[in-house]
Amino acid sequence: MKFLAELPALKVAGKPLVGRVVFAMLTLTAAFLGIMAGLLMVYSTDLPQISDLERYRPSTITELYDDHGRQIGSFALQRRVLVSYDDFPKVLRDAILSTEDKTFETHWGINFWRVLGATYRDVTSNTRAQGASTLTMQLSRNLFLSPERHFSRKVQEAILSLQIERRFTKQQIFTMYCNQIFLGHGVYGFEAGAQYYFNKPAKALKLEEAALLAGLPKAPVSYSPINFPDRAVKRRNLVINNMLEDGKITAEEAGRAKTTALHLNVLPDRSPAPNFVEEVRRYLEKKYGTDQVHEGGLRVYTSLDLDLQKTATQAVLDGLAAYERRHGWKGPLKNVVQNGEAISKYQDPDWQKPVAVGDYVHALVVDIGLQFCKIKLGRYSANLGPAEFAWTGRKLPKNMLAVGDIVYVKVLALNADGSARVSLEQDSGAQGALLAIDNATGDIKAMVGGRDYDESKFNRATQAQRQAGSSFKPIVYTAAIDQGAEPDDLILDAPTTFNSAGTPYAPRNFDRRFEGNITLRHALAESRNIPAVKLAQKVGMPTVADYARRFGMTSPILPFLPVALGAADLTLYEQTAAFTVFPNDGLRIEPRYIRKVTDYEGHLLEQDFPDAKDVISQRTARTMVSLLEEVVKHGTGGIARKLNHPVAGKTGTTNDYTDAWFIGFTPSVTCGVWVGFDEKKNLGENETGGHAALPIWVDFMRAVVADPARKDEVFLSTGNGKKHAAAINRAAITPLRHPGDAEAH
Secondary structure, eight states, rough: OOOHHHHHHHHHHHHHHHHHHHHHHHHHHHHHHHHHHHHHHHTTTTTOOOGGGGOOOOOBBBEEEEOOOOOOOESSSSSEEEOGGGGGGHHHHHHHHHOOOOOTSSSOOOHHHHHHHHHHHHHHHHHHHOOOOOOHHHHHHHHHHHHHHHHHHHHHHHHHHHHHHHOOOHHHHHHHHHOOOOSSSTTEEHHHHHHHSSSSSSOOOOOOHHHHHHHTTTTTTTTOOOTOOOHHHHHHHHHHHHHHHSSSSSSHHHHHHHSSSSOOOOSSSSSHHHOOOOOOOOHHHHHHHHHHHHHOEEEEEEOHHHHHHHHHHHHEEEEEEHHHHHHHOOOOOBBBTTTTTOOOOOGGGGSSOOOOOOOOOEEEEEEEOSSSSEETTEEEEEEEOOOHGGGGGGOOOGGTTTTTTTEEEEEEOOOOSEEEEEEEEOSSSOEEEEEEETTTBBBBEEESSSTTTOOOOTTTTTOEEEOOOOOOGGHHHHHHHHOOTTOOOEEEEEEOOOOTTTTTEEOOTTTTTOOOEEHHHHHHHOOHHHHHHHHHHOOOOHHHHHHHHHHTTOOOOOGGGGGGGTSSSOOHHHHHHHHTTTTTTTTTEBBBEEEEEETOOOEEEOOOOOOEEEOHHHHHHHHHHHHHHHHHHHHHTTGGGGGGGGOEEEEEGGGGGGGGEEEEEEESSEEEEEEEEEEEEOOTTTOIIIIIIIHHHHHHHHHTTTSSSTTTOOGGOOSSSOOOOTTOOGGGGGOOOOOGOOOOO
8 A cells, every 4th residue: 555655756756857858858959959050060161162063174184186186195184084974884883883882872972871880980990991981972072172081071071962962963973973083193084094094985894994993992002003903903803792792793794804814005104206295285385374284175186197206206216226236336334233223123214104016125134144135124024145236246145244234125026925026226325306397288297306205305306406517508509599590500619718707718528529610400419518608608698598597497597608518506497397498389388286276175276277488489499409309319318219209308417427417308298307416426437417317217208108199299390290289389378367367166
């Protein structure tokens, strides 16, 4: 009874207890909500506007194309190619979602279960290594926030993710993520990743390739397939397992993909025309600014012909190799062992880019036997034996090489088993340059500025001012012809002392002989010095200097008689551009690098048209073509006859053989070649323009004249046959138009 009597008292006493509990819970809830609201206000105060994403267009690559639309170079702070959702194949989408965000299609920006699990693991492990970001959170972080891991950034990341999910569709979010994410080696976005690592568009990716790319966002540096291929394969196989667990692929597909070897086809970072691309970069940055060039995604359509450029590069390297062999083995070589480096760890800069047949690269001597030595070049190895050493005059490798030496070789063959066949070469420092210009349009078709752009960025085609030697004589003869001289006029080739600015000047001929009365035609063909100086004296050196300026030469031309023999420092660019006047019937067309520039959306920014002006009369131009043909037919340029094509030109050799030139042309293309040392060192006895430079010119022009469209070319001076379709027609020359004159697109 007593127990029953006390029951009402307990009920009465319980009411205030429950009330206090409820009140406390409400208070805590209110406090929590208040704190959260405060945090949201604090952390959302400085957040960027999500509306900016509606105009989303991140930094993209500026791409350069040759005259056939083939890419020859690019400028970028971030290597990125923007594409649409449909450009990402299903296999890639499945690989990304299976690895980065399985519930992407259903969550609304935040996956709370992943957040709670990651938080628990972070707390229990006392670390902050565990992530819980959805694709949307990763996107918000990459676009707007820093990569640092702390609580405030996570809150901001979540807030931005919720806003992004409210404003954009899942496809839009996925597309932005796939275009934005970093994949290592300066590559951003999966389209650029597919092109960089596999040299194909994302649409063409296979399962194992897609899985490799999908595994990179977690740690692009650590899982780099270039630097850490073993790690990359393990990560790729993990992605494949994830796809299998999610039912995206079959067990058979997974097994095949995981056993597939890593086959990369990495795009070389270096352009096939590095000097040309550098000239274009300077122009673009001056006109459009650095930011626009490196981030704006311009499309630059240039004048270059990629095939001719590759031929030009090979011709210069082969010509320099022939020069080196003519002058014997020099040595000694750089030795990495003597420099304190380990042979097993040595990596030559040449090995950072793909090695191809025809390349000239540096290799490391790793072992020396009685008759053979073993060398390493990147992932390939090769042997050098008696046949490779024959040209040096030494039979055994131990007499000239040591383990650790860096040798220069030409790659002749590459085998699947990692072996290679090479020839032993030498790099004593001799340099070469080549420039080719289309006569009708002024288009620069090929440019080589030196032996190795990685070793020296100096462009010897446009920046090096060197004595022109006898290659300047056509300017003197042009002035004389313009003033009434005729090719068959006689001139006395005999010892003569001239008065040059009050100083006695007694030039000599190259062969130290004199031929008496000879025609102007013969004098130019044989490059006789005395007749050239006499012509210069007759027309006056100020007149000769004026003609040089008319031909576009901007370097100083002093009015002294020795200049008639090329005692003037000119660039290969000036000389080659000047010679285009002759096959162009007296018309000079300003050389151009760029045909057209558009922005990323295809709007025309500028379009260049040939800028032409008369320099000399048609009669004088045709007479000079006839005289310069004689140089090839019966003079110092005789090697060019082997082309069996209408060609003309002029050799040039300076005192002490420091510079060797050949500037020549067909009806459609003018090409100039220079060979020498940077420090104006003697090239060697008899290293004339016809011996050192002309063979390079012939090797290059062989590719030019092989074009079927040029098989019926003749010079207009002959008056017979058919000239190439590129021949200049004065009435058809389009006047120079500026970007403002072009129609907007």
